[in-house]
Amino acid sequence: xDTTTKPDLMPGTDGTKAPAAADKTVQTLDEHxxxxxxxxxxxxxxxxxxxxxxxxxxxxxxWTVEIIPAEIQPPARSIEGASGNRxxxxxxxxxxxxxxxxxxxxxxxxxxxGRVRTGELKPGCTILLENKWRDDRDEEIVASYTQTHDELVxxxxxxxxxxxxxxxxxxxxxxxxxxxxxxxxxLCNIHSFELQMARDQIAFIFGNKSQAVIDANIxxxxxxxxxxxxxxxxxxRIPATKASEPQIVVNGNTALxxxxxxxxxxxxxxxxxxxxxxxxxxxxxxxxxxxxIVHQAEDEIAACAFAIGASYSGSCAxxxxxxxxxxxxxxxxxxxxxxxxxxxxxxxxxxGPSTGQPTxxxxxxxxxxxxxxxxxxxxxxxxAASIEDCFYSMITARKIAETFNMVVVVxxxxxxxxxxxxxxxxxxxxxxxxxxxxxxxxxxxARPYDWDETTGIARRFIPGQPxxxxxxxxxxxxxDSAVAYxxxxxxxxxxxxxxKLATLQKTLTTPTVYGDxxxxxxxxxxxxxxxxxxxxxxxxxxxxxxxxxxHLTFLQPLPSGLKEILHGFxxxxxxxxxxxxxxxSEIIDEDNRRYxxxxxxxxxxxxxxxxxxxxxxxQPLKPGTVARVITEHLQ
Amino acid sequence: MSTPATERLLKSNDENxxxxxxxxxMPRWCTGCGNNAILTALQRLCRDEKLPRxxxxxxxxxxxxxxxxxxxxxxxxxxxxxxxxxxxxxIKMARPDLHVFVNTGDGDCCSIGTAHWIHAIRYNMNMTVLxxxxxxxxxxxxxxxxxxxxxxxxxxxxxxxFLEPLNPLSVTLGITNASFVAQAVDWNPESLFEIxxxxxxxxxxxxxxxxxxxxxxxxxxxxxxxxxxxxxxLLTHENGMQVSPSLAATYKNQETHDPLNLDRAREIAxxxxxxxxxxxxxxxxxxxxxxxxxxxxxxxxxxxxSALDSEFDKFTVWPEQ
Numbered sequence: 038x039d040t041t042t043k044p045d046l047m048p049g050t051d052g053t054k055a056p057a058a059a060d061k062t063v064q065t066l067d068e069h070x071x072x073x074x075x076x077x078x079x080x081x082x083x084x085x086x087x088x089x090x091x092x093x094x095x096x097x098x099x100w101t102v103e104i105i106p107a108e109i110q111p112p113a114r115s116i117e118g119a120s121g122n123r124x125x126x127x128x129x130x131x132x133x134x135x136x137x138x139x140x141x142x143x144x145x146x147x148x149x150x151g152r153v154r155t156g157e158l159k160p161g162c163t164i165l166l167e168n169k170w171r172d173d174r175d176e177e178i179v180a181s182y183t184q185t186h187d188e189l190v191x192x193x194x195x196x197x198x199x200x201x202x203x204x205x206x207x208x209x210x211x212x213x214x215x216x217x218x219x220x221x222x223x224l225c226n227i228h229s230f231e232l233q234m235a236r237d238q239i240a241f242i243f244g245n246k247s248q249a250v251i252d253a254n255i256x257x258x259x260x261x262x263x264x265x266x267x268x269x270x271x272x273x274r275i276p277a278t279k280a281s282e283p284q285i286v287v288n289g290n291t292a293l294x295x296x297x298x299x300x301x302x303x304x305x306x307x308x309x310x311x312x313x314x315x316x317x318x319x320x321x322x323x324x325x326x327x328x329x330i331v332h333q334a335e336d337e338i339a340a341c342a343f344a345i346g347a348s349y350s351g352s353c354a355x356x357x358x359x360x361x362x363x364x365x366x367x368x369x370x371x372x373x374x375x376x377x378x379x380x381x382x383x384x385x386x387x388x389g390p391s392t393g394q395p396t397x398x399x400x401x402x403x404x405x406x407x408x409x410x411x412x413x414x415x416x417x418x419x420x421a422a423s424i425e426d427c428f429y430s431m432i433t434a435r436k437i438a439e440t441f442n443m444v445v446v447v448x449x450x451x452x453x454x455x456x457x458x459x460x461x462x463x464x465x466x467x468x469x470x471x472x473x474x475x476x477x478x479x480x481x482x483a484r485p486y487d488w489d490e491t492t493g494i495a496r497r498f499i500p501g502q503p504x505x506x507x508x509x510x511x512x513x514x515x516x517d518s519a520v521a522y523x524x525x526x527x528x529x530x531x532x533x534x535x536x537k538l539a540t541l542q543k544t545l546t547t548p549t550v551y552g553d554x555x556x557x558x559x560x561x562x563x564x565x566x567x568x569x570x571x572x573x574x575x576x577x578x579x580x581x582x583x584x585x586x587x588h589l590t591f592l593q594p595l596p597s598g599l600k601e602i603l604h605g606f607x608x609x610x611x612x613x614x615x616x617x618x619x620x621x622s623e624i625i626d627e628d629n630r631r632y633x634x635x636x637x638x639x640x641x642x643x644x645x646x647x648x649x650x651x652x653x654x655x656q657p658l659k660p661g662t663v664a665r666v667i668t669e670h671l672q
Numbered sequence: 673m674s675t676p677a678t679e680r681l682l683k684s685n686d687e688n689x690x691x692x693x694x695x696x697x698m699p700r701w702c703t704g705c706g707n708n709a710i711l712t713a714l715q716r717l718c719r720d721e722k723l724p725r726x727x728x729x730x731x732x733x734x735x736x737x738x739x740x741x742x743x744x745x746x747x748x749x750x751x752x753x754x755x756x757x758x759x760x761x762x763i764k765m766a767r768p769d770l771h772v773f774v775n776t777g778d779g780d781c782c783s784i785g786t787a788h789w790i791h792a793i794r795y796n797m798n799m800t801v802l803x804x805x806x807x808x809x810x811x812x813x814x815x816x817x818x819x820x821x822x823x824x825x826x827x828x829x830x831x832x833x834f835l836e837p838l839n840p841l842s843v844t845l846g847i848t849n850a851s852f853v854a855q856a857v858d859w860n861p862e863s864l865f866e867i868x869x870x871x872x873x874x875x876x877x878x879x880x881x882x883x884x885x886x887x888x889x890x891x892x893x894x895x896x897x898x899x900x901x902x903x904x905x906l907l908t909h910e911n912g913m914q915v916s917p918s919l920a921a922t923y924k925n926q927e928t929h930d931p932l933n934l935d936r937a938r939e940i941a942x943x944x945x946x947x948x949x950x951x952x953x954x955x956x957x958x959x960x961x962x963x964x965x966x967x968x969x970x971x972x973x974x975x976x977x978s979a980l981d982s983e984f985d986k987f988t989v990w991p992e993q
Binding site for chain 1: 696697724725726727729730731741742744745746747748749750751752755757758759760761762763764765766767769770787788790791965967968970971973975976977979980981983984986987988989990991992
């Protein structure tokens with residue numbers, strides 16, 4: 038979009054209509070990144086989500102990113118208290134949150150400052166700023182507002198001061214509630230969205246409220262829309278292609294909970310932890326409809342143990358957590374590995390170590406997921422790369438868990454958890470769920486760990502099955518589940534449990550390279566960064582570079598064929614949202630450099646000198662950043 | 673106990689068991705270990721209650737007492753130190769049809785698993801919990817436990833333990849929604865069996881603390897109680913433990929205690945000069961988490977399809993017609 042011309046600031050706030058409106062032209066854009074920030078509790082989240090949903094209804098591609106402060110009620114008008122939502126709206130399918138913001142709506146100048154200082158706004162970005170602070174009774178606030186405003190203008194931002202409070206006061210006594218819908222109206226006008234779609238969206242989100250509430254919000258929406266039409270001198274249109282198939286618009290945690298429902302799993306045991314818990318909130322609301330239960334346990338360990346107990350007795354169960362909770366569950370996960378109890382564990386990753394950054398995106402748990410816990414504990418590790426993946430990964434995870442009697446760890450992260458992206462509405466298949474519980478008598482002389490020589494898989498005995506009585510134990514055990522005192526028995530048990538992972542590996546297909554199978558550089562990623570990496574690869578290919586990318590869903594075991602892919606490129610690097618030492622640092626060299634998770638894993642397995650780039654800024658990777666990294670790597 | 677004739681007739685075709693049916697591997701406890709007596713009592717209970725072996729699960733943690741499930745010819749789950757209770761809760765929640773027993777020790781229950789113990793009492797799910805209390809850690813070779821008497825010399829407290837012991841009975845009775853609390857001693861088979869039978873028949877979380885001898889590390893720990901029957905206080909009541917004339921003749925120190933009387937139960941729990949044996953508290957009406965949360969809708973492909981579709985409808989963007 039054109040940011041070179043700096044329009045005049047809006048005329049006074051006396052309610053007169055600006056002449057600018059008459060001759061405004063509608064500019065067509067390929068995409069637009071919009072955000073709205075406010076103090077907590079002012080409804081910026083709801084406004085942003087609604088704007089995204091309307092865009093999706095219009096047929097635009099969207100990806101939303103939540104802007105969340107760490108506290109529930111941070112101090113008002115504070116830089117770190119910014120709460121809101123960023124929405125990337127595109128003419129085509131959008132796979133990630135994109136780069137810096139084009140247009141921001143801020144309900145005070147302090148929350149805006151936080152966004153400016155972290156470099157989240159594009160140079161020359163349009164700012165729509167609530168102007169009530171200019172006339173505040175507190176002189177300090179007036180001074181702060183005026184100074185910030187002037188600095189932003191000087192820095193080249195297009196600042197529009199908007200009398201949001203004043204306009205809303207015409208309609209409601211307390212504009213703190215409702216201003217967000219006025220803003221939604223402004224945004225719909227700017228983006229030429231159909232007003233009826235916005236009205237429908239309001240009716241949907243306030244569906245459980247009275248008609249009076251819905252009408253009041255629609256009135257605010259229309260007021261914002263009219264105000265923008267009369268007072269703003271710009272307007273955009275982002276061409277939309279309406280999908281030919283029904284799409285659902287949800288965030289990753291909601292998709293995950295829907296996936297749990299679709300998988301036929303019956304028990305989810307959890308303990309509250311950010312950013313995983315919203316999946317359990319939603320599941321708690323819907324699970325009982327299908328006879329499932331969400332059990333909020335007394336702690337993370339109990340949640341995992343409860344799930345193991347349920348799964349042992351025939352109801353495949355899962356536990357949903359985030360990093361610190363995943364740490365606490367390690368011992369119990371080891372028990373499930375040893376006892377060969379199917380179990381699905383979801384780790385919605387956040388910044389670590391320790392309490393780290395609870396609300397921020399990071400993907401630092403990969404090696405931990407693969408190798409956490411004492412002793413050798415072969416388990417499956419897979420990662421969702423999109424919102425749609427969050428849904429289907431639950432069905433896949435359950436299938437693998439029950440086919441192989443294994444623990445399946447599914448990694449998502451704070452980025453996927455809160456981001457919204459439409460995907461094709463799934464069509465339920467009975468194959469997704471497991472057959473009815475087998476309670477038939479076992480043949481005489483059947484053994485609870487009668488491991489297959491080749492695959493390591495043994496038929497699972499479920500309590501209630503006659504003639505299957507045995508004592509499952511976390512101790513090393515033989516084929517009868519008797520405690521192993523013979524060293525050869527331990528050797529055999531370890532081998533059989535490991536073989537199951539190899540057996541699964543034989544069923545995996547080689548992932549497809551994004552781009553040419555040969556070239557200068559292959560970028561490898563996993564998890565939520567897929568969209569950003571592929572978009573970055575597209576950009577550098579347009580610059581004439583022979584770059585491709587590869588995205589891994591199965592991290593343990595790794596599928597066959599990767600070595601051949603790696604050898605098709607002059608160099609290989611991973612791009613990850615986790616820690617790695619910068620080789621340019623003074624004392625970092627090949628003897629002490631710590632690589633990012635996936636790079637460690639691939640270097641160890643394939644003996645290829647794989648480089649890595651990573652950052653831990655708590656934000657999803659931006660395609661622009663990745664493109665710059667790739668370009669630098671090529672030089 | 674007498675059974676009505678019709679009921680006897682109906683049961684005449686039932687499978688009858690012997691104690692041998694419930695025996696599995698030869699126990700590897702030390703000679704004279706009190707766990708042997710508890711094992712025999714449980715095998716007898718399973719026989720007398722005619723529990724189908726495949727429908728019965730013994731869940732345990734880690735420690736000497738937690739080897740218990742290996743010696744029962746039922747399903748067993750010998751899991752993690754301190755975590756028997758949440759595993760048992762998961763089993764019971766998924767499978768209300770199974771008879772669930774938990775074997776746990778004083779270290780397992782009152783130290784590493786304390787959080788689970790407290791919450792399990794409150795959940796009040798239908799299971800029978802046997803807390804084998806020998807007042808020390810045995811399997812790791814003699815360390816003090818939370819229930820060790822003050823001054824006990826152990827490998828981690830060579831000059832004696834420092835603090836007064838934790839009282840598992842008064843702790844349990846202090847938790848909201850406690851429904852069955854009893855104390856038994858391994859050296860009196862009759863009352864042990866009677867108490868465990870009562871515990872099993874209670875629909876809810878039955879907590880039985882069993883004072884259990886460890887001849888290897890603290891051989892004289894319970895001599896004071898064993899050698900002076902007058903120091904044992906038998907709790908009897910028409911709604912509690914009933915004792916035979918021979919038992920009553922040996923243990924003359926008795927109290928008629930109504931198990932619904934929580935205040936008196938707490939006083940009895942706190943006694944230090946005598947050891948109460950019997951049922952301290954029993955509230956058959958206490959709310960059961962497994963009862964409330966028992967899903968009343970069966971899982972079927974149809975219910976899943978219809979639930980999914982109605983959820984998808986909330987989030988669907990339909991193509992233009």
